[in-house]
Amino acid sequence: MRNSEFRRAAGRLAAAGALVCASFVSLAAHANNIIVLNSGDATLSLIDSQTHQVMGTVPTGKEPHHLFPTPDSRSLIVANSVSNNLLFVDPQTGKPQLLVENVEDPYQLGFSPNRKWFVTTALRLDRLDIYHYAGGAVFTVAKRLPLSAMPSHLAFTRDSRTVFVSLQSSGEIAAVDLPSQQVLWKMPVGAAPAGLWLTPGDKYLLVGMTGADYVAVVDWRNQKIVKQIAVGKAAHNFRSLADGRHVLVSSRVSNTISIVDEVALEKTGEIGDLLPGPDDMELSADKRYLWVTFRFAKQVGVIDMRTKKLIKTIPVGRSPHGIYFYDRAPVMAPNGA
Template sequence: MRNFFLSRLTSTLAAGAALVVAAGFFSPVAQANNVIVLNSGEATLSLVDEATRQVVGTIPTGKEPHHLMVTPDNSSLIVANSVSNNLMFVDPKTGKVQRWVEGIEDPYQIGFSPDHKWMVTTGLRLDRLDIYHYDGHNLALASRLPLGVMPSHMAFTTDSKTVFVTLQVSGELAAIDLNTQQVKWKMKVGKVPAGLWMTPGEKYLLVGMTGADYVAVVDWKNQKIVKTIPTGKGAHNFRSLVDGRHVAVSNRVASTISIIDEDTLTNVGDITGLMPGPDDMELSADRRYLWVTFRFAKHIGIIDLSTRKLIQTIAVGRSPHGIYFFDRAPVTAPNGA
């Protein structure tokens, strides 16, 4: 397929900064280390000072920013604006706009292959998977694969040969060969599969079942479900707790977070007393606090992991979704961003 280079910038850094200041959104306090929160329902991102836990700035984005991903060199944080069909690159520390890339159609979820050769986007609205070649700065469209209704989250193998994608409406897990850029196989996994997590050693894929109340454990090499782990209704997305053993899963309907032991593949405890719709999560660098977005409450929350209690909430914008720390705790297993 002929490559289409899509690295045209719609604004320079200076122009982008001028737009933000003119709109009255940007705050001088945004020079500090900030937690970046995407408000998908109102096309903004909130800057939250991690130390004071106060919102210190709000910056306009494109329409429906859902997910974000840091570039492999950590120089930029990419905000994927799914309805505006563009990417917004911001400083991962301050949230200041660096550049825009237009013509990236329906980038709902984005991810880089571990070898940094490919950037993959799932088109939740357009029912397809787009694969771009990435040279460290520019993106070139390599393949566009019709995949089924509402492709959602993804996970890569560490050898960068395969990307897995959940298909929400058909209840399937798809495996795509990144070398041939063709679908290798699909398998049924359950109702409304969403988040994916690869267990240590790449033995199993964990799949959050948003239409049910469990996580499916998939032996992806043999394409079969070997176990289900009861959680709460609406099991959705994952975040490693960076202790070599546990991963958190948000239960969006039950408004709880379950802690899964990756060795025993069991639920070892639920965090309750949360606001409605817990979704994406981030871990503080000291591993003491788990920050979570509440999609249905216009708030984010901070959980003390020593007590597993919600200790603070912070008002942000409508439908907060993606969240990112500049100094976040490293993810030791693949595809935890």
């Protein structure tokens, strides 16, 4: 993928961009915009975090599930899994910047902490694609690694040597060595593993079990499950509370979000009475509000973290999934499925 190819791809966005540019002129001054991906509608919604109003809708490719900012924060990458491409958008306005074609089935995506590697999971193709990253929008394929079945979520170790991948259909997690692009090991963890989270110091790997009602605590160095933390049914995705101690776990069937102490490895609280299918989450810069996408309700919700109550719901498109805040460097691991 060379720069000339990116420029040609960007030209193909001109027509779509012309249709939405006018909507975003007045938004340039806003510093608190939120982007939500509507995977069922092939669009993204732009929401003003202060007024809770949807300020505009932008077409993406088919089935945009997950997103991730570039290391320089100048772009937000939207992975269009069915369209087989990556859409770069302005993280403040949602305006399309660049379209990268021929990226097969990019379901999940993420950069290693050292910014040398860019990784995508091809869930439909049972494959992990590993790229060398040279900055901006310059990727070169290091390896397309077969990895069955249904690779979805990612978590990187702090030293950028290892990426963990959940394999939803086979009930396993895999560890992949990035320098050699080889599978180090696989291990069974339970029914439909989904979100992954590394505890402080990379001591344990937490795995959300969507086919069950617990988080598996994995001693990944010894490939052993050391504990199960009971949470809601269909435990799915994680989001840090940004306090160095607690992580949130969304459960898509019980419609709850659990608060887990990632040091003591125990559940300490729960947020209930939510809409169907809580999935991806993001925390406001002041840590006061948690925003949640409800996959099965066509809604985004705002939770007051002081009262642990859902205080606002905002209609968006079908199957809202990934969510991104412009007003901060987000506490972001790759979002879940």
